[in-house]
Amino acid sequence: MSTSSVLPTGGGKALIDPSDTVILLLDHQTGLFQTVKDISVADLRVNTVVLAKLATLLKIPVITTASEPNGPNGPLMPEIHQFAPHATYVPRKGEVNAWDNEDFVKTVRATDRKTLIMAGVWTSVCVMFPALDAEAAGFKVYAVIDASGDPSELTSRTTLARFAQGGVIPTSTNAVLSELHRTWNRPEAGELAKLYGLVAPNYAAVMESYQKA
Numbered sequence: 732m733s734t735s736s737v738l739p740t741g742g743g744k745a746l747i748d749p750s751d752t753v754i755l756l757l758d759h760q761t762g763l764f765q766t767v768k769d770i771s772v773a774d775l776r777v778n779t780v781v782l783a784k785l786a787t788l789l790k791i792p793v794i795t796t797a798s799e800p801n802g803p804n805g806p807l808m809p810e811i812h813q814f815a816p817h818a819t820y821v822p823r824k825g826e827v828n829a830w831d832n833e834d835f836v837k838t839v840r841a842t843d844r845k846t847l848i849m850a851g852v853w854t855s856v857c858v859m860f861p862a863l864d865a866e867a868a869g870f871k872v873y874a875v876i877d878a879s880g881d882p883s884e885l886t887s888r889t890t891l892a893r894f895a896q897g898g899v900i901p902t903s904t905n906a907v908l909s910e911l912h913r914t915w916n917r918p919e920a921g922e923l924a925k926l927y928g929l930v931a932p933n934y935a936a937v938m939e940s941y942q943k944a
Contacts, residue, residue, distance in 0.1 A: 736913070747873065747910045753844045754786045756795045756818075756878075757829055757851030757858055762805030767852060767880030769887040775852070776808060778878040778904040781930050782850060783815035785908055788919050788926075792842050793818035796829050798857075828860035830868075839865075846871045848907060850878035855890040862899045873900045875907055905930050 736748040759779055764772045786793045793815045800806045800822075812818050823832045830836060839847070847870050851857040858879050866872045874894055881887040894901050902910075908930060912923050928935030 743913065746913075747846060747848070747907070749789050749791055749911050751844050752791050752846040752848060752911075753839060753842050754782055754791055754793045755829075755839070755847055755849045755851075755861070756782065756793060756811055757849060757861065758797055758804070759795075759808045759811060759850075759852055760797055760800065760804040760806060761808060762803050763852040764805075764808075764880070766882050769854075769881045769884050770877060772880075775878065775880050776810065777929055778875070779808065779850060780810045780814055781904050781908060781926050782848070782875065782878055783811050783813075783818070784926055784929075785911060785923075787815050787817065788922055789911055791911075792844070794821060794835070794838055794842075795819070796821045796823055796832070796835055798823045798827055798829075799825055827856060828864065829857070830861040830864035835861075839870075845869070846873070848873045848875060848902075850875040852880045853886075854879035854881045855886050859890055859893060859899075862894065863897045866898045871900075872898075873902045873907070875904055876901050877903050 736750065737743045756779065767775060783793065795807060795811055795818050797807055819838060821835045821838050823829065826832045847865055849858050849862050849872060854876065858874050862872045862874055881890060891901055908926055924938065928938060
């Protein structure tokens with residue numbers, strides 16, 4: 732595994748290394764959004780957009796997929812490829828679990844990166860199944876819970892318990908943003924600040940007040 736983000740102090744050793752990371756956005760389909768009850772669809776979409784924009788800003792590969800976009804689950808939300816134009820879409824042949832699709836797994840492996848940040852709808856299926864399989868295959872897997880959605884709070888809590896049992900690390904959009912950001916002493920700082928404003932609207936208000944003052 733790359734250690735390029737580890738500092739002489741040891742800072743970063745336990746954090747995500749962007750040079751070893753791929754973001755997988757799984758089945759963010761408009762039909763499935765109508766079934767999500769554990770997070771507002773507006774928040775889910777904004778958080779997913781933040782991941783797409785972050786990946787573009789930091790040049791992190793993005794892979795998207797959908798099991799059957801022509802059915803009632805609907806097409807992928809268009810914002811993902813709008814804000815991550817470098818993203819690779821892998822069509823599936825109806826497989827519920829993306830890791831059952833050979834093309835998808837080949838695409839992930841072709842990046843030669845071993846840290847996978849996953850989000851999707853449903854968390855309990857579209858994220859959990861490939862997350863557990865990828866973890867078993869030797870990848871380090873993070874599941875972004877608030878860029879994913881489930882049909883109920885109970886389903887979401889059950890999913891978190893199974894993630895913990897399977898070694899998948901639950902995280903949030905804000906944590907991923909901060910973990911990959913690491914320092915304000917970087918040329919992308921201004922654009923990263925805008926992402927914080929999306930993931931935390933109250934922080935956007937703080938920035939506006941500061942700028943006005």
